Amino acid sequence: LPSLASSEENFLQCLSEKIPGELLYTQSSSGFMSVLTASVQNARFATNATVRPACIVTASDVAHVQDAVRCGRRHGVRLRVRSGGHDYEGLSYRSVRAEVFAVLDLARLRAVRVRPGPGEASAWVDSGATLGELYYAIGMASPTLAFPGGACPTVGVGGYLSGGGIGLMMRKFGTGADNVLDAKIVNANGDLLDRAGMGEDLFWAIRGGGGESFGVVVSWKLKLSVVPRTVTVAKADMAFDETTAAVLAKWETFALRPFIPDLTIRAVVQGNRTVFQTLFLGSCSRLVGKMDAFFPELGTTAGDCREMSWVRAMAFITLSSSDINVPLEGMLNRTNNLGTYVKNKSDYVRCAVGKAGWESIYREHLSRNGALMMILEPHGGVVGSVIPDSFTPYPHRSGVLYNIQYVAFWWADGGAAEAANGGINGLYGFMEQKVSSNPREAFVNYRDLDIGQNVVGDNGVPTYESGRIWGEKYFMGNFHRLATVKGQVDPDDYFRNEQSIPPFLPV
Ligand code: FDA
Known part of the structure; x- marks a missing residue:
């Protein structure tokens, strides 16, 4: 050798x-x-x-x-x-x-080509583009087109779509990967294949089966969605108290019923603050009417609303949240900020935690550690009840109330790291009784090596069994199909990382 x-x-x-x-x-x-x-x-x-x-x-x-x-x-x-x-x-x-x-x-491969019509609006985007670059190009092409992506403009299109991609409009249009129409991949032989060339199984797997496993996706054809010329953004910032716990308890159930896919309210809980971020695909007056009827506890009034185009809403939410005139060009900024140490974990909630549950989370964890955050992303709507669990590898759909992303921040190595990891692990342990189980679901885009890593067997290939431990948390019933596709397209496991899909090789 x-x-x-x-x-x-x-x-x-x-x-x-x-x-x-x-x-x-x-x-x-x-x-x-x-x-x-x-x-x-x-x-x-x-x-x-x-x-x-x-x-x-x-x-x-x-x-x-x-x-x-x-x-x-x-x-x-x-x-x-x-x-x-x-x-x-x-x-x-x-x-x-x-x-x-x-x-x-792939950062140099980042062209975005928007085709507003005639016919179905679409865009070809290279993997190295960021979500901000994609949103900007769509916004420049049309004030009524949009893509249901995530809320951080510097996230790469390649990794985002490879992991399914959740965001503020999935209740109306599904996940990012649900809206992929075609893709170009370089496989383990170095061949460049489009959807017809790769076949439907591989095309299914790359739309959410996690990055790295199947080849290098170089570009994606996306279906663009039609949105109103004016959408509405609103924000409520509440100090944590008994009322807030009750509002959170109401919010949990509101995510599934009533069926209002145009409306998304995301909750961010940190320290003693809870922020409800609302995006409504319609006017302020319609939003206030719906909130009065279905969620009066949040107290949304016309004074809380800001009306704007979809692309401006994405810039406002992701770049500023106070200046509605924030320059859209800010979404093209790829500069990173390397000062912060971060650890993330995730969960899915299928049975509401309830008011007493939220009070205990606050009392036992969040009130004691201001650098711990929970981001609650509502499901329901189209992503939860219209699109089948096996449509793409993203399985957390029917019956899911919301996703929890836990975030711990710290600013120096050493003791601070220990405290932060202790904090997030303590909260994650505390949540075990309140979240999904068998498996305890997790989101592959919020990658967490604590839930398992591949073990390479004697044949030099990771074992299917070691992959199941983390893989069924990310993909549930879709894991086996992913491993089967991997066995067909990359049986030697050239494309590999610590949590790549292991090949299932029937004997
Ligand atoms: P990166 O380049 O690190 O790649 C991630 C993984 O995909 C790696 O395993 C990589 O090898 C593989 N990969 C990358 N490009 C590939 C390609 N072209 N072909 C094959 N494999 C490839 N997620 C979400 O769904 N909704 C959200 O709102 C957010 N918000 C968010 C905010 C912030 C601040 C962060 C840091 C992250 C998120 N995420 C998120 C998570 C994010 O979607 C996830 O980390 C993606 O994998 C990031 O994609 P990148 O291309 O940036 O990552």
């Missing part, structure tokens, strides 16, 4: 024969660290202990992606694919264990 050093050297030689030198960065290149950290979003993975890639390929053409895959396979060096770098465990640019690997960075 070739030594590690020679396989790495041969890999680098192979790359340098195919890809222009200015697109390749080895550890000895002067720009290596700035390119590596350009889209790192979490200070936890920007330390000297982080296992870094041997090189970074900043592909500017799909042919470079194909060359990188072919060189990597030929010389036994794996690629970690990076679009926006937001992976919560940093798996797009680091390895948990010592390993020689390369980062295939």
Whole structure:
């Protein structure tokens, strides 16, 4: 067998024969660290202990992606694919264990081509574009078109759609991945395939089966949705007390009934504050009428409303939340802020926690730790009751009230990390009795290595059983189909990380 050093050297030689030198960065290149950290979003993975890639390929053409895959396979060096770098465990640019690997960075592949019509409106978007770049391009093309994406403009389209993608309009239009019409993928042989070429099983798997597992998706064709010229945004910020606990308890059930998919109210609970963020696909007067009828406890009045176009609403919610004239160009800003250390976990709630439950969460955890946050994303509507659980790999639909994202922040390594991890683990443990069970569901886009990691078997391939431990939490009944697709398209497991889908290889 070739030594590690020679396989790495041969890999680098192979790359340098195919890809222009200015697109390749080895550890000895002067720009290596700035390119590596350009889209790192979490200070936890920007330390000297982080296992870094041997090189970074900043592909500017799909042919470079194909060359990188072919060189990597030929010389036994794996690629970690990076679009926006937001992976919560940093798996797009680091390895948990010592390993020689390369980062295939797609940030230069970020064109967005919007086709407003005639006929069904759609857009082809490259994986390296951010959600902000996508929203901006849609907003510039039409004031009445939209895409149901997430609330952070710097998230990469590649990772977001690979994990399903939830957001403020999924109650009306489904998840991001539910709205993918076609895609182009570079598979483990380096071939470029569209939907017809890859077949329906692989096309199903890449729309939410998690990043890295099946190949490098280089671009996506998205269905764009029609929205009113004016949408309404409202916000209520409440100090935590008995009334707030009661409002949260009402909010939990409101997510499923009544059926008002045009209305989404997301709740963010941190320290002693609870913020309800509302996006309504209609006018302020209609919103106030619906709130009076179905959710008077929130006390929404016309004075709380701000009417604007959809793209401005996305900028307002994600960039400012106070200035409705915030420049839309802010959504094109890809600059990261590497000051914060973050740990995330997730849950799904199927039975309401109730007023007493919220009081205990506040009393035992949130009131004691101001750097712990819970983001509650309502389901129901179209995502919960119209689209089947197996339509894409995202299974958390029928019967789900909402998703919980737990976030712990800290600002320095050492003792602060221990306290923050203790805080989030304590809250996660406390929530066990209140959230879904068998399996305790989790969202793959909120990646959490604590729920399990692959174990490589004697044949050099991760075992199906080790994958089931974390995989059924993310994908429930869809996990087996994902593993079967993986077994068909990448049985040698070239595309791999600590939580990639293991190949199911029937004996
Ligand atoms: P990154 O580049 O780190 O990739 C993530 C994973 O996908 C990695 O395993 C990577 O290898 C793989 N991958 C990336 N590009 C690929 C490609 N082209 N082909 C194949 N595999 C690829 N999520 C959500 O659903 N709704 C939300 O509202 C938010 N909000 C949010 C806010 C903030 C501040 C953060 C940090 C994260 C979110 N997320 C989210 C989670 C986010 O969607 C998730 O982390 C995505 O995987 C990030 O995609 P990136 O391309 O940025 O990540």
